[in-house]
Amino acid sequence: AQTVTQSQPEMSVQEAETVTLSCTYDTSESDYYLFWYKQPPSRQMILVIRQEAYKQQNATENRFSVNFQKAAKSFSLKISDSQLGDAAMYFCAGVYSGAGSYQLTFGKGTKLSVIP
Amino acid sequence: SQTIHQWPATLVQPVGSPLSLECTVEGTSNPNLYWYRQAAGRGLQLLFYSVGIGQISSEVPQNLSASRPQDRQFILSSKKLLLSDSGFYLCAWKGSTETQYFGPGTRLLVL
DSSP: OOEEEOOOSEEEEETTSOEEEOOEEEOSOSSEEEEEEEEOTTOOOEEEEEEETTOOSOOEETTEEEEEETTTTEEEEEEOSOOGGGOEEEEEEEEETTSTTOOOEEOOOEEEEEEO | OOEEEEEOSEEEEOTTOOEEEEEEEESOSSOEEEEEEEOTTSOEEEEEEEEETTEEEESSOSSOEEEEEETTEEEEEESSOOGGGOEEEEEEEEOSSSOEEEOOOEEEEEO
């Protein structure tokens, strides 16, 4: 079974600054995928970024990047040049591709506030 | 491009009443479909998933059931709602990649 842990219930960042959200996971599988989802006040879950475990290169999507440390089982999200629209709940999640269901396991989330 | 719809967006129901939430996906074939529930201030809990028409797997024993009558339609139901069924219900689909994409969700309040 996989577990995903987000140890920061809340974070804040000044507009235009950089913030890093932490996530650790635990799995005995070798083939898995990790994700960060954003949940704004509308509550729709929006994919921010994904990382394949077999890739050593950290994923990047515009202002969003990850620091994937496979040995440490760490998967942090860095948001650069923070904008007011980045304020949301952020969920780290993982999936083991060998399971038929491709069930996502979510962390409990980090609430990010952006200070103007 | 693929889109996913859920309705209704908001629902207020009395205890003991039936429930039917619908999810449909456009622009893809034979997706995996998922129902999640999110209680207030908490993470997501997988309720059901389906890998094909008529194939439903339940992750959590509860007052709810799911059905998949068509390839791109997923329905969440209950015969008698409980107060504890209140929450935010999200449907998601997965295609050929490992990524799940979520619908806009349904807010359910049971009174």
